[in-house]
Amino acid sequence: MCRENITVNKLADLSDITQCTVENLIKGKxxxxxxxxxxxxxxxxxxxxxELLDFPEMNETFFDDE
Structure with a gap:
């Protein structure tokens, strides 16, 4: 989590969701x-x-359909 030097645990706390959920989102699971x-x-x-969904880096990323 390099955007604002926030840890997964801190983001989970701030977002009121589990750390596992944040990790799964980050890992693409x-x-x-x-x-x-x-x-x-x-x-x-x-x-x-x-704003969360509009990151230029992600706009140019292609994902394989599974």
Whole structure:
């Protein structure tokens, strides 16, 4: 978590979700997170859901369909 030097544990605490959930999102194990989880993450990161989902690096990333 290099955006603001925040740890997975701290982000989980700030977002009121489990550390396991955050880790699964980061590792790509959670393919389609629920909007509720994205909303909680955005609160933990002090941003809107739109800002959370609009990262230029991710906009240019291609994923293989599984």
């Amino acid at each position: 959670t393919k389609n997170p629920k909007l509720k989880i994205l909303h909680k993450l955005s609160i933990g990161l002090n941003m809107t859901v739109s």
